Amino acid sequence: MLARDARGDVAGVLPLYLLHSRLAGRIARSMPGGLCASGPEAAAELIAAAQRLAREAGMARLELHDSRTAWPGLAATDAHEARRVALQPGPDALWERLDRNVRRQIRMTEHNGLAAVVARGGDDLDAFYDVLRRVTHALGTPVFGRDFLERAIGAFPGRCTTAVVRREAQPVAGYFQLELGATVFGLWGGALAEARDLRAGYLAHWEIMRDASARGLGSMARRGSPRGSGAAEFKAQWGGASTPVYQQAIRLDGRAGGSAGAPGAGYGAAARWWSRLPLPIATGLGPQVRRHVPFG
Helix, strand or coil, X not given: CEEECCXXXXXXXXXXXXXXXXXXXXXXXXXXXXXXXXXXXXXXXXXXXXXXXXXHCCCCEEEEEEECCCCCCCEEEEEEEEEEEECCCCHHHHHHHCCHHHHHHHHHHHHCCEEEEEEECCCCHHHHHHHHHHHHHHHCCCCCCHHHHHHHHHHCCCCEEEEEEEECCEEEEEEEEEEECCEEEEEEEEECHHHHCCCHHHHXXXXXXXXXXXXXXXXXXXXXXXXXXXXXXXXXXXXXXXEEEEEEEEECCCCCCCCCCCCCHHHHHHXXXXXXXXXXXXXXXXXXXXCCCCCC
């Protein structure tokens, strides 16, 4: 959806999709990033148009997912935070700017026998996807298909990277990034449970930053994490200012409740059940189930 100003220039955009989920109900939901607008007037126009479209489609609520602005007229929560780290004037200066403890953790990875490679496009996609399917399975979250990543790489040629950490040639951590403008955005990934004490996440994080800095990118942005969580504390060690990430929603069916980004009580039980499935079965079923899971 687009909003234009009096001159016909684009003043706002709201990427929206309609989700018919047996788990979450009928939701009109934005893509992560929510609504982007030049000001409140364009935002209000897009929100009103989105509500009309959602009602006509029989949706129960409208959600703006991972917005950086709390737009008026919607119930909002800001339990998550995001960080953006400056990467210039270069890798050497970036290394010296890191906290001493972070540098120590990175150095430990060499003694732990870890090595990381940042690859362009799909050169290391098999190794990354093997890690991703194992990480998501342990969390009880259905994994999307490998072909989804292939389409992302095809849609953004030369802008996608993977960072894979190996120990004795075995992938133990993997991360997928998208470069837009002068910023590298961290999208998906994680470390296997057995690799966390080896500091695999520190090595991957540093290599992603070092690679992007060496190629002249100006900043690195990671996905939002629950405020006060271990993930948020890990990201805070690398510097950068914290900004709130808003989940916003409005009911369209006259009922109360149903905050955006808040999984219902059944999600916990479903996640535990999913994590107990054999990995090959979870990997095969994941893409079919994933379309019904409106988070992550």
